[in-house]
Amino acid sequence: MIGVVVVSHSSALAHAAVELALQMVQGERPAIAIAAGAGEGLIGTDAMAVSAAIDEVASPDGVLVIMDLGSAVMSAEMALDFRSSDTEVRLSSGPFVEGLLAAIVTAAGGASLDDVDREARAALAPKISMLDLPAPAVAPVSVSADAPAGVSADLTIINSDGLHARPAAAVVSSLAGFEAKLTVVNTRTASAPVSAHSLIGLLSLGAKVGDVLTVTASGAQAAEALAKVTGLVTEGFGEL
């Protein structure tokens, strides 16, 4: 599992953003380190603190750094010169709140550094889609066009709030560990297929109560993974 470093000018902001993101994670969570504030309650960032945070959560799978603005980026860049760990570190251009949430949920599902980074960068997609604005340049974790056809099921969303952030996160984390790839299409909107391993992809479906989702699974554990997701959807994600 990759490690996540949170860099912010404000310690309060960083802690609140992490708390918000962790609401989406049941079970195992990635190692998270916060480097926020300039000490003594001051607003600012400290490159040495970022460097220490990277070393603290360094895992062989890599580290993703989520930053707010300005000197947070500069301090994170400088921290790369100071750190003592040698794992791969990626500085995310994703938005702070949405990107952090996407990163933590995706990382908790055991995704690679590449996939977590991509999810964080694409994290504004659901908001953009809700506002009916043009699609962003970065797509969430992609669905390969030549994915082998597998088993599929049509599932109806019964939650009154639709497939919002918490249920979508539950789908992503329920699939951790399965040797299977799942895609989802919203039949109401005839959406392009999105990866069920992508929080941002699932949220961008804009699935409302009553929408029918076609979930297709392939891979060695396709049937088991599909059954898991089917169970979650038909039980209303435990929210009913």
Add this chain to the structure above:
Amino acid sequence: MAAQTVSLERLEAWLSRFTELVTENRSYLTELDSAIGDADHGSNMARGMAAVLEKTAAAPSSAVNELFKLVGMTLVTSVGGASGPLYGTFFLRFGTTAGAVTELDSAELAAALRAGLGGVFARGKAELGDKTMFDAMSPAIDAFDAEIAAGADVTASAAGAAAAAAAGRDATEPLVARKGRASYLGDRSAGHLDPGATSTAFLFQALAEALA
């Protein structure tokens, strides 16, 4: 004739004078920053340089690289804003290029300043006219090099650099910021001096006074 080499002691005097200037002008720098930024440049720089003087007094350095490594690392961790990594990188690169020596001749000082500028450029990715500290620092170091090339001593060259930094600072007033927090203001950033360019002009004023 003024000295042709710059001792470790003179470099320490440069840092002390820079600390005095940013401390005396703390409110002024913050006022400039409140017009187009987050109103912390004066307090950030004064706090950072005060920490530098505290550290350098507690652990006197025996070589130029050692001194400026301590200065750079202290700024990186105590300034808080973007000036921390930027000034920090300037002094770290300055020290690395100067090396384990106790004095610098004019060419060595020029090379160390140039390396510091390169560090600021690499870290901040700003270009001339972006309304940043680079707009004061780049002409200052060009002027220093030009004076040295024309045969001037380090005193006169540092004075030339200070004048060029001040001119560069003044030239930021009409500019629209393209980097940093001020860039969010767009056209509203025009009509104000850039706080970073202003503190950089103090850095070269301090150098000129320390080498006078």
